Amino acid sequence: MADFDLRRLVPPHVRAFEAYRPSNPDSELMRLYGVDHLHRLNNNENALGPAPTVREVVDSFPPGAVPVYPNGDCFDLRHSLAGRFDKDAERFLVGNGSCEVIASVIKAFCEEGDNIVTADRTFAVYEWVAEFSGIKARLIPLKDMAFDPRGMLDAMDERTKVLFVCNPNNPTGTYWDKATMDAFLDEVAGRAVVVIDEAYCEYVDRDDYPDGMSLVERHPNVIVFRTFSKMYALAALRVGYLCGSVEVVDMVRRTHVVYSVNTLAQRCAQAALENDAPFIAATRAMVREARELLCPMFDSMGLEYIANEGNYLMVRVPMPDTLMYRKLMRKGVMVRTMTGFRFPNWIRVSLVQRPVMEDFCRAFGQVLDETA
Amino acid sequence: MQDRDQSVSLKLAAEARFIPLVQGVVEQGAAAFGLDRGKALRLTMAAEELLSHLAETSGGVAVDLTLTPGGWCVRADFSFVADPSDLWAMNLAAREDIGPGKSMDRLGLLLAARMSDGFEIRLDGRVVHLELRQDHAYEAANPRPVRVVDARGEVVMVDDPEPALIREACALAVDHYPAHLVNETFFTPGKAADMVARGDMNAVVAVDSAGTLAGLMVWRSPSERSVGFCGPYVFVRGGGTAGFLEARMLATVARTKAVSLFSELGTDDLTAENYELLGRLPLGRPGPRGDSGLGDGPEGVELDIRFRHLREDSGRAVWAHPSMRSFLEAAYDRLVLMRDIREADHAGANLPERSVFSARLRPELGIATLAPMVVGRDADRAVADHVRALTRDGYRSILFRLDLAHGWQATLAGSLADNGFSPRLVLPDAGMADVVVFLHG
Numbered sequence: 001m002a003d004f005d006l007r008r009l010v011p012p013h014v015r016a017f018e019a020y021r022p023s024n025p026d027s028e029l030m031r032l033y034g035v036d037h038l039h040r041l042n043n044n045e046n047a048l049g050p051a052p053t054v055r056e057v058v059d060s061f062p063p064g065a066v067p068v069y070p071n072g073d074c075f076d077l078r079h080s081l082a083g084r085f086d087k088d089a090e091r092f093l094v095g096n097g098s099c100e101v102i103a104s105v106i107k108a109f110c111e112e113g114d115n116i117v118t119a120d121r122t123f124a125v126y127e128w129v130a131e132f133s134g135i136k137a138r139l140i141p142l143k144d145m146a147f148d149p150r151g152m153l154d155a156m157d158e159r160t161k162v163l164f165v166c167n168p169n170n171p172t173g174t175y176w177d178k179a180t181m182d183a184f185l186d187e188v189a190g191r192a193v194v195v196i197d198e199a200y201c202e203y204v205d206r207d208d209y210p211d212g213m214s215l216v217e218r219h220p221n222v223i224v225f226r227t228f229s230k231m232y233a234l235a236a237l238r239v240g241y242l243c244g245s246v247e248v249v250d251m252v253r254r255t256h257v258v259y260s261v262n263t264l265a266q267r268c269a270q271a272a273l274e275n276d277a278p279f280i281a282a283t284r285a286m287v288r289e290a291r292e293l294l295c296p297m298f299d300s301m302g303l304e305y306i307a308n309e310g311n312y313l314m315v316r317v318p319m320p321d322t323l324m325y326r327k328l329m330r331k332g333v334m335v336r337t338m339t340g341f342r343f344p345n346w347i348r349v350s351l352v353q354r355p356v357m358e359d360f361c362r363a364f365g366q367v368l369d370e371t372a
Numbered sequence: 373m374q375d376r377d378q379s380v381s382l383k384l385a386a387e388a389r390f391i392p393l394v395q396g397v398v399e400q401g402a403a404a405f406g407l408d409r410g411k412a413l414r415l416t417m418a419a420e421e422l423l424s425h426l427a428e429t430s431g432g433v434a435v436d437l438t439l440t441p442g443g444w445c446v447r448a449d450f451s452f453v454a455d456p457s458d459l460w461a462m463n464l465a466a467r468e469d470i471g472p473g474k475s476m477d478r479l480g481l482l483l484a485a486r487m488s489d490g491f492e493i494r495l496d497g498r499v500v501h502l503e504l505r506q507d508h509a510y511e512a513a514n515p516r517p518v519r520v521v522d523a524r525g526e527v528v529m530v531d532d533p534e535p536a537l538i539r540e541a542c543a544l545a546v547d548h549y550p551a552h553l554v555n556e557t558f559f560t561p562g563k564a565a566d567m568v569a570r571g572d573m574n575a576v577v578a579v580d581s582a583g584t585l586a587g588l589m590v591w592r593s594p595s596e597r598s599v600g601f602c603g604p605y606v607f608v609r610g611g612g613t614a615g616f617l618e619a620r621m622l623a624t625v626a627r628t629k630a631v632s633l634f635s636e637l638g639t640d641d642l643t644a645e646n647y648e649l650l651g652r653l654p655l656g657r658p659g660p661r662g663d664s665g666l667g668d669g670p671e672g673v674e675l676d677i678r679f680r681h682l683r684e685d686s687g688r689a690v691w692a693h694p695s696m697r698s699f700l701e702a703a704y705d706r707l708v709l710m711r712d713i714r715e716a717d718h719a720g721a722n723l724p725e726r727s728v729f730s731a732r733l734r735p736e737l738g739i740a741t742l743a744p745m746v747v748g749r750d751a752d753r754a755v756a757d758h759v760r761a762l763t764r765d766g767y768r769s770i771l772f773r774l775d776l777a778h779g780w781q782a783t784l785a786g787s788l789a790d791n792g793f794s795p796r797l798v799l800p801d802a803g804m805a806d807v808v809v810f811l812h813g
Contacts, residue, residue, distance in 0.1 A: 024687065029686065032710035320645075320680040322680060322681035322685065325685070330708060339680075340683060341626075345646065
């Protein structure tokens with residue numbers, strides 16, 4: 001048999017990249033940690049969901065639809081989005097979660113020698129996709145826990161193709177207000193594409209929060225990302241989308257794989273948009289209540305925390321976050337460690353229903369007591 | 373353009389008649405790569421011992437000799453494809469096996485190690501590598517009187533510190549810290565700076581707002597999945613220097629392939645809450661070459677080994693010999709590490725005749741670290757032979773590392789226990805899986 005020289009075939013940037021390894025399934029984790037339940041507070045899922053309209057779609061999904069390919073470019077869903085945001089359906093592109101549209105954007109605009117600019121402590125997928133695509137990711141340190149517009153602008157050069165702004169930022173929950181965003185976009189002045197990732201926008205109830213759907217009308221270089229995984233609680237179905245000008249979206253579509261969003265996901269996403277106000281209000285109330293439970297506890301413990309927008313907060317623990325993770329897992333609570341986000345010794349906690357939050361508080365307090 | 377690091381290679385058969393050829397290539401090649409005459413001669417003599425050993429134990433095997441400049445060192449790598457049944461000859465104690473009348477103090481591999489600044493035997497697939505390293509001669513730093521000053525203004529990290537700054541930081545670490553806590557390369561600051569420039573060591577340097585050096589921390593990757601650090605070394609009062617240094621290191625390694633971070637030489641300035649305590653290991657004591665640069669070195673001193681995971685631990689299965697099960701269970705329970713322990717015993721297994729152990733020797737510290745490459749039917753005797761040979765050669769800290777990803781490695785724990793080794797600590801994810809470190813005596 002001929003020798004197979006794998007190293008010769010794989011580009012250096014792929015060889016150097018470390019693949020992300022997701023957690024084991026809950027059942028395996030529960031067995032290993034010897035627990036009979038697991039509160040998932042690690043992925044910012046909306047435990048209240050899905051909305052009743054979505055439940056109906058799931059319950060009535062016809063088995064006969066299973067052997068049939070989904071619509072290849074989410075025709076109905078894009079038209080629902082068009083109606084919702086009063087835009088042309090051609091301005092939307094739907095993917096298998098936001099991760100897929102991140103990859104499509106980078107593939108559409110970047111080639112060898114180009115770079116993207118984003119923050120050092122934000123959603124890691126921008127950086128990952130760039131690096132395993134051979135594109136340099138310029139990571140600008142957060143300033144006061146928020147994206148630093150001046151730092152990002154200063155990092156731009158003629159090879160900068162895309163700037164990724166996570167607004168509000170995951171994991172700090174900070175956001176650029178309208179004035180900051182407008183000033184930033186004015187100074188970018190169309191020299192690069194600006195992606196505004198609004199994965200958590202539905203959790204923000206602030207007058208000064210800029211609406212990306214309006215910004216795309218004034219700035220042809222802006223692309224907005226949104227997702228059905230967070231507020232709309234469709235994480236298992238993986239539906240994310242982008243919106244931009246017809247011209248920009250047409251370019252991104254060229255690098256986007258069709259048929260990647262399954263039929264059930266498309267139908268559920270459509271259903272999620274129907275009369276969503278009560279569900280959003282209920283979710284916001286749940287998050288608010290959870291935040292009001294946790295923050296005073298952290299205050300009483302003298303622990304530093306960051307609780308801004310989004311359905312999550314971060315707290316700094318007096319031990320490695322990875323150790324806190326294991327100790328909480330042994331009590332049936334799963335949180336997200338933040339070392340990988342470059343916040344060592346911080347954990348991120350999803351904000352969910354009160355009984356679960358109370359379980360978290362109990363387990364968290366026990367771990368600290370045991371450690372002391 | 374010619375690569376400034378272009379290696380010199382030689383293909384030859386492992387036969388005594390080629391010794392002069394190897395001598396010539398190594399001596400002249402080392403000189404061409406900048407080693408001074410004394411250092412080049414030491415490397416030459418070590419290479420001669422190696423080829424002599426190979427000629428005696430594996431006569432005629434096709435050997436690739438590669439001489440490579442490493443910026444701060446020159447490496448001579450003898451590699452060859454070995455039949456598994458011949459691998460035993462790579463044991464440090466191998467010459468004892470080849471016939472009567474061989475003196476234990478003439479073990480060729482140990483002699484070669486004694487003349488080198490670094491020596492390693494490792495197996496890469498079916499290719500055996502015997503690697504000698506000779507470092508360039510650098511000016512030594514001697515401790516100077518210390519005057520600790522307060523940090524002025526904000527302490528900040530220096531991006532891409534220039535070599536002169538690294539050299540000065542190393543010298544300050546020598547001034548401020550007991551020798552046994554100082555990374556050995558700092559005693560020759562030029563070497564440390566060259567290692568950083570080559571990417572063989574990572575360094576972060578902190579200064580205060582007046583430009584005064586505030587601290588230093590270094591780390592390296594002993595394996596693809598682990599990082600080992602020394603420090604933090606802090607030279608000013610206040611300013612939170614240690615925390616900044618550690619934060620920079622953590623931010624740098626957080627999104628790499630590394631899974632675990634270990635302290636190799638953790639100072640008292642280290643932020644305890646950043647790590648978990650694994651246990652203690654001997655620091656090393658004056659060994660067969662007595663030029664450690666550590667001064668008198670604290671006899672018998674042990675150092676805390678600290679660690680942190682860089683990712684969430686999802687649990688895993690590990691192999692264990694029955695003799696180590698209770699140790700592992702206690703260690704895993706204390707560390708809250710979820711492991712399925714599978715027992716491995718070579719009883720009834722179709723084992724090869726001979727065992728082969730890799731070795732990393734640090735003669736200046738008297739530390740020998742062994743690991744199994746092959747575990748054979750002679751495991752008990754092979755362990756005993758290695759201990760005897762190393763002890764006679766002056767190595768006073770003999771460590772054995774078993775990677776619990778492999779059942780065949782775990783089986784060796786029985787032989788280790790029978791020969792005076794005891795498990796000291798578990799290094800989570802330090803190898804393909806967790807590594808258990810055994811200490812002799």
